[in-house]
Amino acid sequence: MTVYLVGAGPGDPDLLTLRAARLLAEAEIVVHDRLIDPRVLDLISPWAEVVDVGKRPGGPADAQDRIHRLLIGAAGRYATVVRLKGGDPFVFGRGGEEAEALRSEGVGVEVVPGITSAIAGPAAAGIPVTMRGHASGFTVITGHQDPTNARSIDWEAAARLGTTLIVLMGASRAGLIAERLLLGGLDADTPVAVVESATMPDQQVVRTVLADLPGTPVHAPAILVIGSVAGLDVTDAGLEDLVATTAHAASEHGGSSWLN
Ligand SMILES: C[S@@+](CC[C@H](N)C(=O)[O-])C[C@H]1O[C@@H](n2cnc3c(N)ncnc32)[C@H](O)[C@@H]1O
Known part of the structure; x- marks a missing residue:
């Protein structure tokens, strides 16, 4: 008995791994979250059972336990169970909680x-x-902290890290x-x-500065990218411009070559 915990990627089905695509075609049951792009769900076999367990505001408080029970039950009945x-x-x-719940019932887990x-958005x-x-690093933080976590996020400390800050689930905050x-x-x-x-087909990118973020409408699902890289679009710049800028920045910081 094995449940496959499968990452669906950010939306575009071309960004699925080959293993994910194969498992979607082979699965007898797929239990999926709310934000899965319909084009990814189209890759599921037409004979498979498909269960949407996406949590919605006002849903049952024990929604996560129900998902655990559903997966444990499915593992006993089906040969290939995908949790997408x-x-x-x-x-x-x-995914960590679901893996623990499955393992505690003797169900194998493959990730x-x-x-x-957090990477595909930028x-x-x-x-x-x-x-x-x-930026010589990046930090990924939730904007919607687990209320059971006693240590709240120290945003002031995050400001001092000097890395690119990437905030998920931060649209309303x-x-x-x-x-x-x-x-x-x-x-x-x-x-x-x-x-x-x-x-996704309706992708939108809004550029602003930190002082203006409070007045900027943000529509979920959204990634906030904060830091000097957020002012760049290296896919839009001509290659020559990009090389010149990068080489200049590298030499300012003592770098020997932008290719390093
Ligand atoms: C519960 S988290 C899950 C993150 C997911 N496991 C991942 O690795 O991308 C959901 C949040 O991810 C971000 N997100 C997921 N897909 C996105 C997309 N296609 N565009 C923008 N943000 C996305 C949003 O911040 C959203 O609120």
Whole structure:
């Protein structure tokens, strides 16, 4: 008995892994989240049972336990059970909890990583999350913290990290997050990109600066990218411009070559 915890990627079915696509075609049952692009669901065999367990506001409080019970029951009845999750199953996807619940009932778990929206969102807007002369790291944070977690997110500390900040589930709290980051010392003119419905047909990218984020409408699902890279679109720039900018930035920072 094995349940496959499969990452569906950010939306565009071309961004699925080959293993994910194969498992979708082979599965006898697919239990999926709410944000899965319909074009990915189209890859499921027409004979498979498809169960949407996406949580909705006002849904039952024990929704997660119900999902665990459904998966454990399905593992006993079907040869190939796919639990399909947006992006990567282990990035804010409760994949860890589901794996633990399955293992505690003797059900095997295999994880098929997916391309997380934390990376694919910025990429879809032409934003490299790290780049010499701009950012030597990136930090992925939830804007919607688990209320049972006693340690609340220290946004002021995040402001001092000096990395690109990537916020998931931050659409309704974007203004608040911006205020905390400003308090933490980030410049008011720090570039921000809001990538909505990344890689989906209705993708939108809004560019702004941190001080203006509170007044910027953000529509979920959205990724907030905060930091100097958020001002770039390297896919839109001519190659010569990109090379010149990067080489210049690298030499300013003592880099020997932009190719390193
Ligand atoms: C519960 S988290 C799941 C994240 C997922 N496991 C991943 O790796 O991308 C849902 C959040 O991911 C982000 N998200 C997922 N898909 C997205 C997309 N196509 N465009 C923009 N944001 C997306 C949004 O911030 C959304 O609120």
